[in-house]
Amino acid sequence: MIKFSDKQLKIPQMQRPVFLVTGGMSKFGRAVPEKRTEELVIDSFVEAAEFINKTPAELKEYIHSCYYGHFADHFGDQLLGEAVIHDRLGLDPLGNIGIKTGGATGGSTLWEAFKAVASGYSDCVLAMGWERMDEVPTDEGNNYIASAADKDWETPLGHIYTGYYAVMAQKYWQVFGKEEESFRRTMAEIAVKNRGYARMNPHAQGPMDITVEDVLNSPVVAYPLRALDCCLMSVGASCAILCDEKTAYELTDNPLMIYVSAGSHTLRVADRRDMDIPLLPNEPPDQYKDLGERFPGGDRYPGFTGFLAARMAAYYGYRMAGVVDPTEDLDLVELHDAFTISDIQSYEDLGIRPYGEGRTYVESGDCYHTNPHTGKPGKLPSNLCGGLIGCMHAVGATGIMQTVEVGQHIWGRWAEMHEDQSKWDRFGRTKPDDWTNLQVEGAKRGMAISHAGVGSHVTATILVHPDHQLERKES
Amino acid sequence: MSTAKRGKVRVENGRYRLDGQFHFPYPNEPIRNEDGELMGVTNPRDLTHVHMYGGEAPFFEGLGQGKLLGTRCDSQNCDANGSIFIPFRIHCPDCLGKNTIVDMTETAKKGATVHTFMITERTGAFNTLPKPIRFVNVEFEGVPTILMGYLSVGEPEIGMKVVPIFNTTKPSYTILDLSWVPEGTNESEILEGFTFG
Numbered sequence: 001m002i003k004f005s006d007k008q009l010k011i012p013q014m015q016r017p018v019f020l021v022t023g024g025m026s027k028f029g030r031a032v033p034e035k036r037t038e039e040l041v042i043d044s045f046v047e048a049a050e051f052i053n054k055t056p057a058e059l060k061e062y063i064h065s066c067y068y069g070h071f072a073d074h075f076g077d078q079l080l081g082e083a084v085i086h087d088r089l090g091l092d093p094l095g096n097i098g099i100k101t102g103g104a105t106g107g108s109t110l111w112e113a114f115k116a117v118a119s120g121y122s123d124c125v126l127a128m129g130w131e132r133m134d135e136v137p138t139d140e141g142n143n144y145i146a147s148a149a150d151k152d153w154e155t156p157l158g159h160i161y162t163g164y165y166a167v168m169a170q171k172y173w174q175v176f177g178k179e180e181e182s183f184r185r186t187m188a189e190i191a192v193k194n195r196g197y198a199r200m201n202p203h204a205q206g207p208m209d210i211t212v213e214d215v216l217n218s219p220v221v222a223y224p225l226r227a228l229d230c231c232l233m234s235v236g237a238s239c240a241i242l243c244d245e246k247t248a249y250e251l252t253d254n255p256l257m258i259y260v261s262a263g264s265h266t267l268r269v270a271d272r273r274d275m276d277i278p279l280l281p282n283e284p285p286d287q288y289k290d291l292g293e294r295f296p297g298g299d300r301y302p303g304f305t306g307f308l309a310a311r312m313a314a315y316y317g318y319r320m321a322g323v324v325d326p327t328e329d330l331d332l333v334e335l336h337d338a339f340t341i342s343d344i345q346s347y348e349d350l351g352i353r354p355y356g357e358g359r360t361y362v363e364s365g366d367c368y369h370t371n372p373h374t375g376k377p378g379k380l381p382s383n384l385c386g387g388l389i390g391c392m393h394a395v396g397a398t399g400i401m402q403t404v405e406v407g408q409h410i411w412g413r414w415a416e417m418h419e420d421q422s423k424w425d426r427f428g429r430t431k432p433d434d435w436t437n438l439q440v441e442g443a444k445r446g447m448a449i450s451h452a453g454v455g456s457h458v459t460a461t462i463l464v465h466p467d468h469q470l471e472r473k474e475s
Numbered sequence: 476m477s478t479a480k481r482g483k484v485r486v487e488n489g490r491y492r493l494d495g496q497f498h499f500p501y502p503n504e505p506i507r508n509e510d511g512e513l514m515g516v517t518n519p520r521d522l523t524h525v526h527m528y529g530g531e532a533p534f535f536e537g538l539g540q541g542k543l544l545g546t547r548c549d550s551q552n553c554d555a556n557g558s559i560f561i562p563f564r565i566h567c568p569d570c571l572g573k574n575t576i577v578d579m580t581e582t583a584k585k586g587a588t589v590h591t592f593m594i595t596e597r598t599g600a601f602n603t604l605p606k607p608i609r610f611v612n613v614e615f616e617g618v619p620t621i622l623m624g625y626l627s628v629g630e631p632e633i634g635m636k637v638v639p640i641f642n643t644t645k646p647s648y649t650i651l652d653l654s655w656v657p658e659g660t661n662e663s664e665i666l667e668g669f670t671f672g
């Protein structure tokens with residue numbers, strides 16, 4: 001049983017508000033043989049500068065310190081790759097630092113950037129993330145990813161990270177999914193949705209027009225997970241510029257408030273100890289008193305079914321940003337859909353639905369841009385960029401890309417960034433004839449979740465339009 | 476492939492004594508596109524790391540001797556006092572005191588249950604386990620944590636009773652020396668080189 005002290009549960013305090021001013025991203029692909037990583041990084045930086053009508057040189061004049069997210073040095077085969085990127089961006093002699101927290105690297109990079117501005121150290125910072133996963137064949141890539149598990153206790157077992165995750169999926173599938181065909185179809189629906197949304201995104205590497213049957217008939221990776229339930233392996237870069245209020249309004253008329261929080265949990269799932277469920281603001285004290293009756297085995301928390309790190313990121317983040325009920329208070333989310341089933345698990349960790357009821361977020365149609373049952377806007381659309389399943393998972397860039405996507409909706413500029421034929425042409429991709437504008441109308445607040453593997457690190461990045469702030473909660 | 480002897484290491488007086496070759500160099504090869512233009516080069520590499528188990532060494536030695544070792548916090552004032560840790564933790568995660576090594580072999584033989592599992596045909600490079608791999612996460616009576624391993628006989632199910640087997644004849648001194656089989660499995664059915672300990 002583990003316990004937290006009051007000091008550990010303090011709601012994170014900023015010395016001043018922090019704003020997201022702009023962001024950008026490169027093309028994403030399984031392989032990008034024609035470009036060095038530095039070129040992709042520059043592509044994303046140029047997009048961020050142009051988004052606020054600045055030249056790259058003008059934007060660079062504001063930057064005071066730099067935060068670089070790049071997870072897997074061995075993929076890129078370059079230690080201190082951050083210094084290479086920093087030089088190619090022409091940002092010497094500014095201070096810079098590399099950040100690596102597995103799949104959460106992008107989110108953690110924003111976390112560091114956020115704290116640098118919140119503390120007053122810098123008035124304007126660059127958060128840039130990238131990953132280069134095409135330097136080795138896929139099976140060697142799987143071995144590299146598996147070396148993010150415990151090297152003595154887990155990695156020798158198959159050298160396959162998906163397997164270390166799949167045991168959790170199996171437990172959730174049996175305890176909360178009750179091995180129901182209907183639950184399996186709900187998982188598949190997520191894969192169909194996210195790959196379908198990716199079709200509208202020129203940056204996306206995995207667009208597909210598929211059906212639930214296609215997912216259910218795709219090869220088994222680790223039962224119940226099939227190939228189309230799993231995320232992509234990618235190359236690409238994404239960046240964001242964070243500022244204090246004064247600098248933000250010098251750069252743009254329309255910056256967004258940003259809050260970033262983080263949680264963690266054991267690297268080995270094997271080391272998890274039982275504890276009480278930390279409650280989110282929308283959960284009453286007796287919320288889970290009969291969880292074990294409704295879902296036998298489901299009351300062992302976090303067990304193999306909950307992501308405590310995600311719960312803690314939400315615990316801190318919601319109270320910082322004043323979010324009580326994410327479904328009511330947010331207008332869209334970008335979740336870390338590494339697998340369809342982990343997407344469902346995270347709905348519960350984040351309080352979008354209570355533990356045990358994650359599937360209803362999909363089944364109600366709330367997670368869609370347009371609810372397929374009612375034809376009306378979805379209550380809380382998720383992963384409109386295509387997510388990790390449809391758009392990309394260039395690890396160090398992922399959490400930043402998701403945040404930039406959420407920002408583009410709140411700025412009301414999603415169509416501008418995704419419709420332009422010249423961008424589709426530049427990326428060598430064909431814009432579908434049925435291209436659809438996925439702009440969430442009137443979006444004011446949104447969230448992006450960045451998550452590492454079996455849940456060692458998770459960050460929550462919440463964006464709020466300054467005219468629609470909520471009240472911070474202290475406990 | 477070079478015929479040089481792959482490196483071995485001994486520790487003497489706290490220093491590494493290396494013998495043999497620890498890396499094998501190969502030339503780069505150009506990578507060209509269909510028009511014959513240079514795109515990049517291959518960077519081949521074959522090397523051996525020198526990795527110490529430190530305080531976990533007794534656990535990995537124990538597997539080859541047919542023993543499953545865990546640890547226990549015996550610090551009087553620690554909330555985790557009496558907690559048994561498998562995976563073996565050198566220090567208690569709460570008080571950071573040095574844990575006591577405890578032999579959990581008999582507990583594992585009597586009260587080990589599959590908490591969850593997965594079966595996969597996919598593996599990463601360097602995998603040495605036969606496919607499909609059947610991971611099992613094993614719960615022990617009186618232990619709050621759940622150990623990951625692999626089932627080498629039969630098909631896994633949640634709640635299934637399992638017993639450990641150990642590579643005692645030719646240990647690799649890795650976690651692969653521990654495997655699991657359903658309760659009641661005959662010695663004749665288990666992996667070659669493995670015993671019930």
Ligand SMILES: [Zn+2]
Nearest residue numbers: 548553567570
């Ligand atoms: Zn202790």
